[in-house]
Amino acid sequence: MYADTQNDITRQIVRVAQLLLAYGAESELVEEISQRLGHALGLASVEISISSNSLVLTSLVHGRCITTTRRTREHGINMTIVCELQRICLLTEKGLYGLNEVRKRVSRIEPRTYPKRYLVPMIGLSCASFCHLFGGDIAACVITFFASSLGMFVRVSIAKHHFNLLLNFAVTAFVTTLIAQLGYQFSLTDTPKLPMAASVLMLVPGFPMINSISDMVKGHLNVGISRWGHATLLTVSSVIGITIAMQLGGLFL
Amino acid sequence: MMELLLALLNDAFFSAIPAVGFAMVFNVPKRFLPYCAVAGAIGHSFRTLLLHIGLPIEWATFAAAALVGLVTIGFAKRHLAPPLMYAVAAIIPMIPGTYAFNTVIALVQLTAQSEISPELTSQVISNGLKTVFILGALSVGLAMPSLLYFRTRPVI
Numbered sequence: 001m002y003a004d005t006q007n008d009i010t011r012q013i014v015r016v017a018q019l020l021l022a023y024g025a026e027s028e029l030v031e032e033i034s035q036r037l038g039h040a041l042g043l044a045s046v047e048i049s050i051s052s053n054s055l056v057l058t059s060l061v062h063g064r065c066i067t068t069t070r071r072t073r074e075h076g077i078n079m080t081i082v083c084e085l086q087r088i089c090l091l092t093e094k095g096l097y098g099l100n101e102v103r104k105r106v107s108r109i110e111p112r113t114y115p116k117r118y119l120v121p122m123i124g125l126s127c128a129s130f131c132h133l134f135g136g137d138i139a140a141c142v143i144t145f146f147a148s149s150l151g152m153f154v155r156v157s158i159a160k161h162h163f164n165l166l167l168n169f170a171v172t173a174f175v176t177t178l179i180a181q182l183g184y185q186f187s188l189t190d191t192p193k194l195p196m197a198a199s200v201l202m203l204v205p206g207f208p209m210i211n212s213i214s215d216m217v218k219g220h221l222n223v224g225i226s227r228w229g230h231a232t233l234l235t236v237s238s239v240i241g242i243t244i245a246m247q248l249g250g251l252f253l
Numbered sequence: 254m255m256e257l258l259l260a261l262l263n264d265a266f267f268s269a270i271p272a273v274g275f276a277m278v279f280n281v282p283k284r285f286l287p288y289c290a291v292a293g294a295i296g297h298s299f300r301t302l303l304l305h306i307g308l309p310i311e312w313a314t315f316a317a318a319a320l321v322g323l324v325t326i327g328f329a330k331r332h333l334a335p336p337l338m339y340a341v342a343a344i345i346p347m348i349p350g351t352y353a354f355n356t357v358i359a360l361v362q363l364t365a366q367s368e369i370s371p372e373l374t375s376q377v378i379s380n381g382l383k384t385v386f387i388l389g390a391l392s393v394g395l396a397m398p399s400l401l402y403f404r405t406r407p408v409i
Contacts, residue, residue, distance in 0.1 A: 024279075025335065026337060029335055029337075032407055036407075077278070077279045077280065078279075078280040079276075079279050079280050079281045079282070079335075079338045080280050080281070080282045081280075082335055082338065083282060083285075083334045083335065083338060086333065086334060086335055086409075087333060087334075090333055090409070111280075112280070113280055114277045114280065118277065119277055119278065122273065122274040122277055123274050123277075123278065125270050125274060126270055126271035126273075126274030126275065127271075129267040129268070129270045129271055129346075130271060130346070130350060132267050133264070133267050133268065133297075133346065134350070134351055193354075194351075196354065197350050197351045197354035197355075198350060200354070201348065201350045202275075202278075204345070204348050204350070206275065206341055206344075206345050206348065207279060207341050209388065209392065210337065210340075210341050210344070210391075210392050210395065211337075213389075213392035213393065213396070214337070214392065214395070214396050217392075217393065217396050217400065218396075239357050242357065243357075243361050246361070252358055252361065252362055
């Protein structure tokens, strides 16, 4: 294998690992996919070291090493991309794809999200069913639906302007709680506490939390702890938003 | 018996909706959304069944999360997609929302008061412990199949 081929393969692999980390895959999956892709493309071994905001990758073939570092940034969770990269890895392993096909498909990847008009009512319905599962009555479910739909609308609109995620969560929690406490203010429902609990559940950082525990359980303690810290910060900032809204409404204080 | 069945069906339906909603937030591809719904419904109704038998909520959550992990590994093998894609959306309905909310409310009240009241403190501790342990049971239960069966080989 010539040196420039090894360069090229290493670049593709590190690009794949970078994309996986940016769109929210767990460390074990990142390591596994980059090693399997490396083997499939003809490298002797691929070693990878992941930290909270960068990754270092070394490829070895014929006694010749290439080490390269990439900065990673969070781009939000996008499972479509993770799925696509996994498929590329599997197809390469089966021998259907060579380096050129891998390069072509990786360069064609772009993040696509669900449009707002589906996302907003769907999250409203989700939080309304949480409220129903917690034992709320119909009026409570309706309040939850409106509160969390509006909250999701705010969240998506803020996210489009690339504000800090913590700020986004605080503002969204504030708006959501402001609407959800209408049940208290006008005594519309018999279970006024449940809309407030159910409608802010859309802010639960589910993916960072599960990823962090499964990273820590599988031995990537470093990344796991940093993801845990991120999830905790997100929770704290939404609590701040909730508290401000409740103080404005004069509840529990 | 009939009542239990109806309650389980009700549970399954209303936990399938949040599973799909959150799967859309995580941008799961459209063709996999029904599987997220199925996994979410199975997980939450299994937990309700275990709670009905009389298991404490932490253990019931742990068993339900392990079941979700098993089911989603089956889906992952069939579709060649990462199992966490289905699993995280599926366990969202089991997140201890009311416990977490009660903890936070009691904490805020405790901050606003000038002296420490025993009722609020006990509320913080009991609700907080429940939240932490249910969350731990969820995530460790989800990792269980890959810790027990897929120790040395990849899932797909």
